[in-house]
Amino acid sequence: MKGIVLAGGSGTRLYPLTLAISKQILPIFDKPMLYYPLSILMRAGIRDILMISTPRDLPVFEALLGDGGEFGVNFSYAVQAAPKGLAEAFIIGREFIGDDSVAMILGDNLYFGDGLTDLCRAAADRDDGASVFAYQVEDPQRYGVVSFDPCTGKAIRIVEKPQFPESDWAVTGLYFYNNDVVRIAAGITPSERGELEITAVNNAYLERGLLQVAQLGRGYAWLDTGTHESLHDAASFVRTIEHRQGMQIACLEEIGLEMGWLDPDRARTRAAMLGNTRYASYLHRRIRDLVS
Incomplete structure (x- = not known):
């Protein structure tokens, strides 16, 4: 994908x-x-x-x-x-x-x-097919709003920025x-x-x-x-x-390490480049946790 x-x-x-x-x-x-x-x-x-x-x-x-x-x-x-x-x-x-x-x-x-x-x-x-995610909001008029069948729970329609929303579930x-x-x-x-x-x-x-x-x-x-x-x-x-x-x-960088996509040595170089920051300190710690 x-x-x-x-x-x-x-x-x-x-x-x-x-x-x-x-x-x-x-x-x-x-x-x-x-x-x-x-x-x-x-x-x-x-x-x-x-x-x-x-x-x-x-x-x-x-x-x-x-x-x-x-x-x-x-x-x-x-x-x-x-x-x-x-x-x-x-x-x-x-x-x-x-x-x-x-x-x-x-x-x-x-x-x-x-x-x-x-x-x-x-x-x-x-x-x-396709998969999307819906979330309840207070202002559904700003979004694409999805309505669900009350019996089956399946989506039945999506309306873009409706003036009178049928639900409060935004896509x-x-x-x-x-x-x-x-x-x-x-x-x-x-x-x-x-x-x-x-x-x-x-x-x-x-x-x-x-x-x-x-x-x-x-x-x-x-x-x-x-x-x-x-x-x-x-x-x-x-x-x-x-x-x-x-x-x-x-x-x-942490996600790349966890997925096995990022070489630990390259992650260490990256962390050093990021300097004396909270983000860099965290990355150094996670490298130690994940590689040890």
């Missing part, structure tokens, strides 16, 4: 923070925002990842991440010239995807919860698809906003009976960090968890 991180857009809701820099470079406590969605793909077992962003911001991502070797993965890069919808990522990434299945995550989404890795790996291992920014998504995305009609909506892709799978919707209930956290308030909430959440447990969330 291939992976895509879509980190486009202009971040206007975060002005003036994003006047000169991508929001996905902004810090969520002690790491760039981009580390968090990347960690989800890596924990799902995905090693080949395409970063899609704007012409302005893509060089910054390349400077931050390089070819992925520091984390034990392989990064490729592609431009989304204008924000024409989430589903355009599968058109831009057609050659990268090839004949493989693909997972896409939005660059401003943060997930946390025991069992999340198992859910993602199960979705990645599916041979047919989050993490999607797993078989290779049919390339053809489906190329065939959908732009919405009234002029965008290729990811909801149209999900509904195409739903109409075929091939969409699995996993509900992330109590014990899971999903944060969409697109506003100043949510950016602060996410940073506070990460700080609380990390200080309480003594474990980092989204330490990419």
Whole structure:
């Protein structure tokens, strides 16, 4: 399975923070925002990842991440010239995807919860159809909203940003698809906003009976960090968890080591390069724990 991180857009809701820099470079406590969605793909077992962003911001991502070797993965890069919808990522990434299945995550989404890795790996291992994740929110009007059959519990429809939502379950920014998504995305009609909506892709799978919707209930956290308030909430959440447990969330080098993708000597060199920081100290400790 291939992976895509879509980190486009202009971040206007975060002005003036994003006047000169991508929001996905902004810090969520002690790491760039981009580390968090990347960690989800890596924990799902995905090693080949395409970063899609704007012409302005893509060089910054390349400077931050390089070819992925520091984390034990392989990064490729592609431009989304204008924000024409989430589903355009599968058109831009057609050659990268090839004949493989693909997972896409939005660059401003943060997930946390025991069992999340198992859910993602199960979705990645599916041979047919698609898998998405739903989360209860107070403001469903901002999202694609999924309704469930009260008898079977199965998803029956998804409506993009409804004025009168039928439920409070929002489809989050993490999607797993078989290779049919390339053809489906190329065939959908732009919405009234002029965008290729990811909801149209999900509904195409739903109409075929091939969409699995996993509900992330109590014990899971999903944060969409697109506003100043949510950016602060996410940073506070990460700080609380990390200080309480003594474990980092989204330490990419640690994940690479755990997956067997990153050579310990290269991880030590990386930790030394990161200097006298809390992140580097943690990485040194995890190298000792995992290699001894």
